[in-house]
Amino acid sequence: MHRSTLAALLAIATAAVIQLVLAAIGDRYAFERVLPEPRTCIQDGCIQGRFFDGLEGDQYEGYLGVPFAKPPVGKLRFKNPVRNHPWSGDYDATWERSRCLQKNDLRPNQTVQGSEDCLYLNVFRPRNVTGPLPVIFYIHGGGYASGSNSMAEFGPERFMDMKKVILVIPQYRLGVFGFLSTEDRISPGNYGLKDQLFALRWTQRNIAYFGGDPNLVTIVGQSVGGSSVQYHMMSPQSKGLFARAVSMSGSALSFWNYNVNPLVLARRQADAVGIQNVEVMTTKQLVEALREVDGLELAKSIDKLKYFYVHDLTLFHPTVERYVDEETFISEDPRDLWAAGRYHKVPYTMGFVPNEAAFASAILLTNKTLLNELNENSSKYIPRIVGVYNPTSVQMLKDRFFPDGTNERWLTEKNVGNLQDLFSEAFIKHGIELSVKQAAFAKAQSSPLSVYYFNIKGPYSHSYYYTYTYGDFGIVHIDDLMYLFRSTGLYPDFERGTPAWYASKVFVDYFINIAYDGIVGPPCTAESCEILEFTNYNEVDSPGYLKVIDRFDEEKFAFWYNLYAMQNY
Numbered sequence: 001m002h003r004s005t006l007a008a009l010l011a012i013a014t015a016a017v018i019q020l021v022l023a024a025i026g027d028r029y030a031f032e033r034v035l036p037e038p039r040t041c042i043q044d045g046c047i048q049g050r051f052f053d054g055l056e057g058d059q060y061e062g063y064l065g066v067p068f069a070k071p072p073v074g075k076l077r078f079k080n081p082v083r084n085h086p087w088s089g090d091y092d093a094t095w096e097r098s099r100c101l102q103k104n105d106l107r108p109n110q111t112v113q114g115s116e117d118c119l120y121l122n123v124f125r126p127r128n129v130t131g132p133l134p135v136i137f138y139i140h141g142g143g144y145a146s147g148s149n150s151m152a153e154f155g156p157e158r159f160m161d162m163k164k165v166i167l168v169i170p171q172y173r174l175g176v177f178g179f180l181s182t183e184d185r186i187s188p189g190n191y192g193l194k195d196q197l198f199a200l201r202w203t204q205r206n207i208a209y210f211g212g213d214p215n216l217v218t219i220v221g222q223s224v225g226g227s228s229v230q231y232h233m234m235s236p237q238s239k240g241l242f243a244r245a246v247s248m249s250g251s252a253l254s255f256w257n258y259n260v261n262p263l264v265l266a267r268r269q270a271d272a273v274g275i276q277n278v279e280v281m282t283t284k285q286l287v288e289a290l291r292e293v294d295g296l297e298l299a300k301s302i303d304k305l306k307y308f309y310v311h312d313l314t315l316f317h318p319t320v321e322r323y324v325d326e327e328t329f330i331s332e333d334p335r336d337l338w339a340a341g342r343y344h345k346v347p348y349t350m351g352f353v354p355n356e357a358a359f360a361s362a363i364l365l366t367n368k369t370l371l372n373e374l375n376e377n378s379s380k381y382i383p384r385i386v387g388v389y390n391p392t393s394v395q396m397l398k399d400r401f402f403p404d405g406t407n408e409r410w411l412t413e414k415n416v417g418n419l420q421d422l423f424s425e426a427f428i429k430h431g432i433e434l435s436v437k438q439a440a441f442a443k444a445q446s447s448p449l450s451v452y453y454f455n456i457k458g459p460y461s462h463s464y465y466y467t468y469t470y471g472d473f474g475i476v477h478i479d480d481l482m483y484l485f486r487s488t489g490l491y492p493d494f495e496r497g498t499p500a501w502y503a504s505k506v507f508v509d510y511f512i513n514i515a516y517d518g519i520v521g522p523p524c525t526a527e528s529c530e531i532l533e534f535t536n537y538n539e540v541d542s543p544g545y546l547k548v549i550d551r552f553d554e555e556k557f558a559f560w561y562n563l564y565a566m567q568n569y
Contacts, residue, residue, distance in 0.1 A: 003510075004218045006180075010300075012089075014061075015027075016229050018394070019209075028348075029207040029440045032179030036173065037049060037050050037051060038050065038051065038061040038063075038127075039094065039096070039224075040063065040091065040209050040210055040264055040281035042083060042204055042205075042206040042209045043086070043206055043209075044067075044084065044087060044091075044172055044181075044206075045065045045086050045087040045088065045090075045091055046087040046089075046090045046091065047063050047066060047090065047091045047093045048091065048093055048094060049062055049063040049064070049093050049123075050062055050064075050093075050094040051127065052157075052160075053157075053518040054157050054160050054161045055157045055158065055161055055486065055493070056161040058126075058127060058128075058161070058163075059127045060124055060125065060126050060127050060156065060157070060160035060476055061124065061127055062093075062122065062124050062140075062151075062156070062442075063093040063123040063124075063152050063210075063405050064093050064094060064095055064096045064097075064120075064122050064151075065093055065095060065096055065097035065120040065122070066091070066093050066120060066121050066122070066123060067084045067119065067120055068084070068119060068120070068121055068199045068202040069081040069082060069083060069084055069119040069195065069198045069199055070074055070082045070083070070084045070117060071116065071117035071118075071119065071349060072087075072119060072173060072177070072191070072195075073116045073117055073295075074291075074393075076463070077116065077177065077290075077291050077295075078177075078180055078187045078191070078287055078291065078292075079191070080188075080191065080194050080327050081119065081191070081194055081195050081197075081198045083198070083350070085404075092455045096115050096122070096149075096150060096151065096414075097117075097118065097120040097171075098117065098118055098179065099113060099114040099115075099118060099148030099149075099150065099171065099297070100114050100115070100116070100118035100148070100171050100172065100173055100174045101113075101114040101115055101116050101118070101174070101175075101177060101234045101295050101298075101299045101415065102114050102142075102145060102146045102147070102174045102177070102235070102299060103145070103146070103299055103300065103303075104142065104145070104147075104332075105143065105146070105174070105227065105306075105310035105313060106142065106143055106146060106239070106310075106359045106466070107143060107465050107466065108363060108466075108467070108468060110146075112296055112300050113301045113386060114148075114299075115295075116173075116177060116295050118173070119133075119167055119172070119173075119198070119228070120149075120167045120170075120171055121149065121169060121170035121171065121202070122151070122154075122167075122168070122170075123166070123167070123168050123207075123210055124150050124156040124159070124166065124167040124169075125160075125167075125211055125212070125503050126160050126162075126164075126166075126252075127209050128162040129163050129211070130211065130212030131166075131210075131213065132211060132213035132216075133164065133165055133166050133206075133210060133211055133212055133213060134164070134165050134166070134212075134216040134217075134218065134512075134515035134516055135165065135166045135167075135203065135207050135212040135213065135214070135216060135217045135218065135515070136159065136166070136167050136168070136218050136220055136241065136511065136515055137164050137168045137169075137170075137199075137200060137203055137217055137218065138154065138168070138169045138221065138225070139165065139170070139172075139196055139218045139219065139220070139221035139225035139228050139229060140153075140154065140169070140221075140222070140225050141145065141221065141222045141223025141225040141226070141249075141250065142174065142224065143200070143223070143313050143314045144174060144175070144178065144179060144192060144221065144224045144301070144314050144316060144317045144318075145174050145175045145313075145314070145316065146174060146175075146253045147174070147225075148171055148172050149169040149170060150489065150490075151420070151485065152402060152488055152489025152490070153366075153487050153489055153490060154169055154171075154432075154487070155485055155486030155487065155488060156485065156486075158483075158485065158486060158504060158505075158508045159484075159488045159508060159511075159512070162508060162509070162512055164512050164515075165390060165512055165515050166207065166210055166211065166411065167468065168199070168203050168207070168326065169287055170195070170196060170199035172192040172193070172195035172389050173191050173192045173195055173197075174192060174345050175299065175302060175315075175316050176269055176290075176293055176298055176299070176302070176316055177191070177194070177295075177298075177299075177486075178267065178316065179191065179192055179316035179317055179318065179319070180287075180290070180316065181262035181263070181319045181321075182262070182263050182266050182283035182286065182287060183262050183263050183267065183319070183322045183323075184283055184322060184323050184432040185282065185323040185325075186283040186284050186286075186287050187266070187287045188321045188322075188323050188328065189262060189318070189319045189321060190318050190319060190321060190330065192228075192318075193228060193232075193235070193318055193329050193330075194237075194327070194329055195242075196228055196232070197235070197237055197238060197329065197485065198402060199231070200219070200241040200242065201241065202218070202237065202514065203217060203241075204217070204241055205547075209302060214224075215241055215243060215348040216243050216247065216359045216515065216516075217241065217242045217244075217516045218242065218243065218244040218245065218511075218519070219232060219242045219244075219245050219515060219559045220245075220246040220248065221244070221246070221247060221248065221250065222224045222248040222249055222250060222480075222481060223248070223249050223250045223347075223477065223478070224250055224314065224317075224362045225248070225250060226246075226247030226248050226249055226250025226251065226350075227237055227247065227250040227251055227252040227254065227431075228250075228251075229245050229246065229247045229250075230247055230251060230252035230253075230334070230338070231318060231329075231330060231334065232245070233245055233254050233346070234252070234334050234337045234338065234342065234343045234344075235329050235330050235346070236328060237328075238344070241352050242346065243346055243518075244346055244347045244348075244349075244514055244515065244518055244519075245347070245348045245349070246345055246348075246349045246350075246351070246511070246514060247348075247349070247350045247432070247435075248350075248351050248352075248480065248481075249350070249351065249352050249353060249356055249428055249432075249477055249480075250428065250432075250524060251350070251428070251431030251434070251435045252318075252334045252338070252431075252435075253298075253334070253335055253338060253398040253431045253435050254428065254429075254430070254431030254436050255386065255387030255426065255567070255569075256313065256314040256317065256387065256427065256566060257314070257317050257318055257334070258314060258335075258387075258569045259312070259387045259569050260312065260316075260317065263283070265305075265315065265454060266283075266286060266287075266290075267281075267286065268305055269290070269301070269305065270286055270289060270290055270299075272304040272532050272534075273290070273293050273297055274289070275289045275293075278545045279350070281430050282503065288297070292437065299366065302315065303431055304359050305493060307381075307384070308374070308377070308385075309361075309363075309370055309373075309516035310382075311381075311384070311385050313359075313360065313386075318334075318343060320332065320333055320334075321459050322466050335473055338414070338435065338438055338439070340440050341439075344527070345446050345447040347447055347448040347449075347450075347514075347518030348439065348445055348447065348448070348449050348450075348500055348515055348519075349449075349450045349451070349452065349519055349520075350432050350436055350449075350450075350451050350452075351451065351453065351454060351480075351481055352428060352429055352432050352454070352480060353453075353455070353475050353476065353477065354424075354453045354455060354474050354476075355420055355424055355473055355474045355475060355476045355477070356423075356424040356427060356428035356429055356435070356476075356477050357420070357424040357426070357428060357477060358424075358462075358463050358466055358474075358475075358476035358477055359421030359466050359477050360385065360421070360422045360423040360427060361419045361422075361423045361424075362400055362420075362463050362467045362471070362473050363415070363466055363467050363506045364419060365416065365420075365471075366467045366469050366471060367421065367467075371411070371416070374411070375409050375410065375411040376409065378402075378408075378409055378410035378510050379394065379407060379408065379409055379410065382397070382402075382410060383533075385423070385486060386422065386424070386426035386427070387421065387564070387567065387569075388563065388564075389567060389568070390567055390568075393563050393564075393566045393567065395565070396559070396563055397422075397561075398410055400420045400559065401415065401418040401419075402415045402418065402498070403415075403419070407436055414514075420473070425556065425560060426560070428442075428477070430518055430557070431562070432451075432558040432559065433552055433557050434557075436449065436451055436524060436529060437529075437552075437557070439524075440524035440525065440526065440529050448519040448523050449519070449523060449524045449529075450519040450520065450521050450522065450523055450524060451524065451529060451531045451532070452510070452521065452531065452532045452533070452534065453531050453532070453533045453534070453549065454475065454479075454480040454483075454534045455475060455533055455534060455535045455536075456475065456480075456483070456500075456503050456505075456507075456534050456535060456536055456545070457474070457475055457536055458479070458482070458483070458494075458499075458500040459494070459500055459505070460490075460491040460492070460518070461473065461475070461476060461479055462476055462477065462478040462479050462481075462482075463476045463488075463491070467515040480507070482504075483500075483504040483508070484504075484507060484511065485506040491511040499536065502545070503536075503545050506534070506546070507534060510534075520532070521548070522548055524532075527543040528550070529550075529552065530549070530550055531548070531550065531552075532546060532547075532548060532549050533546065533548070534545060534546060538556055
């Protein structure tokens with residue numbers, strides 16, 4: 001047989017085998033392999049990304065672990081972020097980088113995880129869609145002490161399937177690494193917020209290369225991510241970096257942003273890792289000594305700073321910077337700034353769920369040992385958990401939530417369930433209500449404001465990760481996130497065609513419409529603030545997933561407002 005004929009037959013046979021193999025594994029996979037992986041060039045250099053499968057049949061582009069600042073290690077620990085250098089060649093953005101060094105006290109029995117080299121972000125964009133598209137910049141929660149941008153928790157598929165927005169998800173320094181402050185120029189603090197700021201600036205510089213519109217950036221955050229959003233609205237550094245804002249289940253006005261003396265905590269932290277003579281050290285000596293401590297040991301030592309179980313939950317948090325220079329993030333009390341209307345006037349949305357503080361109450365209600373310890377120290381521990389110290393306030397707290405308890409043991413079989421309401425109102429709901437009321441009813445309000453209430457009970461609940469039990473705690477803190485992001489590391493996917501699947505589409509579409517239009521639903525006014533409720537589908541009572549309600553309880557708001565007015569922090 002002629003050599004050329006043989007070669008042709010071999011080629012045909014090889015092609016036939018390849019076609020059979022491709023048919024066996026699926027035409028879609030074959031299509032992926034044939035096309036080149038996505039590549040985008042930005043100001044710092046070119047980035048090699050990869051394609052991912054969506055949930056609805058199409059693919060999207062993902063660029064993982066893109067650096068937006070130098071690694072904050074060595075001499076850069078406890079320093080403001082520094083812009084990274086450009087690179088030559090293609091940067092490999094096909095795999096995720098480590099989460100920031102942390103110990104996640106929002107879940108029981110956690111160990112230290114992560115790395116100090118963690119200032120990376122992920123970018124996701126729909127495939128075969130021309131821009132410019134609005135951008136959603138998402139800030140994760142975690143008590144300023146934990147969390148990451150991992151696709152296992154923040155998979156972008158639900159957004160990417162809609163093909164209408166680009167998604168940017170950064171990481172930021174946490175705990176002592178992100179918020180240590182000596183209240184002077186040695187360690188001004190707020191490094192975690194400044195990391196977010198750097199990621200926002202990176203987005204402004206580079207998002208157009210991905211087909212995004214830098215003039216339509218919506219910052220969205222959940223829990224302390226939500227409070228971070230509100231901080232950015234008040235920081236002069238963040239002005240002009242975003243056009244809309246959404247705070248989910250978090251507020252910068254909540255007590256846990258204020259109830260610690262930063263310098264006292266910095267000295268306690270040094271003592272916890274074995275540094276000697278911390279009380280007589282200058283702040284420069286103190287910070288230099290802390291820079292020499294192994295990062296793993298520094299993260300692990302947080303346990304020595306807790307007074308009961310995992311409390312204080314937000315031990316390290318944002319602070320007012322006393323030393324002011326061109327890099328200062330915030331130099332005035334945010335509570336005063338917000339009350340005076342001194343913040344960036346962009347369309348703003350706040351939202352909440354029914355059982356907001358299950359992260360604090362659920363583990364206590366399912367652990368008899370912890371619950372008994374709490375009760376034995378109830379007059380001291382319960383007020384402290386919710387940031388109450390004034391004796392009059394302490395008595396007000398007991399009278400409202402535990403009137404049938406004794407002065408020594410507040411909790412009884414009858415009232416123990418009130419811990420859920422107490423913690424939810426104190427940790428999350430009051431800060432949101434105060435923020436909304438001050439913004440909506442103040443004369444300074446000159447931009448749209450709206451509120452939503454996520455009240456959908458689905459097949460899964462984050463309460464499992466708070467307790468490692470399957471007890472029913474209702475709709476808890478973080479439950480709404482599974483409707484926005486695919487969380488394969490936490491929950492199975494919603495089955496196609498189920499109520500949860502449809503509800504997810506409604507919720508994602510709501511956020512996309514915010515990114516385009518500013519707010520969705522009835523705007524708050526000086527006279528009233530109607531709330532858009534996401535509720536379980538019910539053809540009789542509620543033919544859909546949305547209805548308008550009025551959920552703010554004026555008597556409850558007045559109680560917390562007066563209670564916290566007596567505190568001195």
